[in-house]
Amino acid sequence: MKKVIHPKNYRIVAFKDMSNEEVFLxxxxxxxxxxxxxxxxxxxxxxxxxxxxxxxxxxxxxxxxDSAGRIDKYFKKYNRKNGPSST
Structure with a gap:
């Protein structure tokens, strides 16, 4: 391998999966x-x-x-009843 092309700060790092809290090195x-x-x-x-x-x-x-819950939350936030055409 060529010696001058590799980065100098290559080190062990911990990666943490935020959806299940698993950590791996x-x-x-x-x-x-x-x-x-x-x-x-x-x-x-x-x-x-x-x-x-x-x-x-x-x-x-x-x-x-829960995409339906997200959509309902959006409509509540912007006071819409039946979708984008309602104002």
């Missing part, structure tokens, strides 16, 4: 200001929304998304 150059203590060792922390531990393709479990 991996090498990365990603910058972060947060940190986490795992077994007495402080690691830089990167929070992610979804990973292989929570993605339906890898887990085989589908999560129900």
């Amino acid at each position: 991996c090498r990365s150059t990603a910058e972060t200001k947060e940190s986490i203590d795992i077994n007495g060792v402080i690691y830089p922390l990167i929070k992610i929304e979804i990973s292989s531990s929570s993605h339906p393709f890898y887990t085989g479990k589908m999560k129900y998304v």
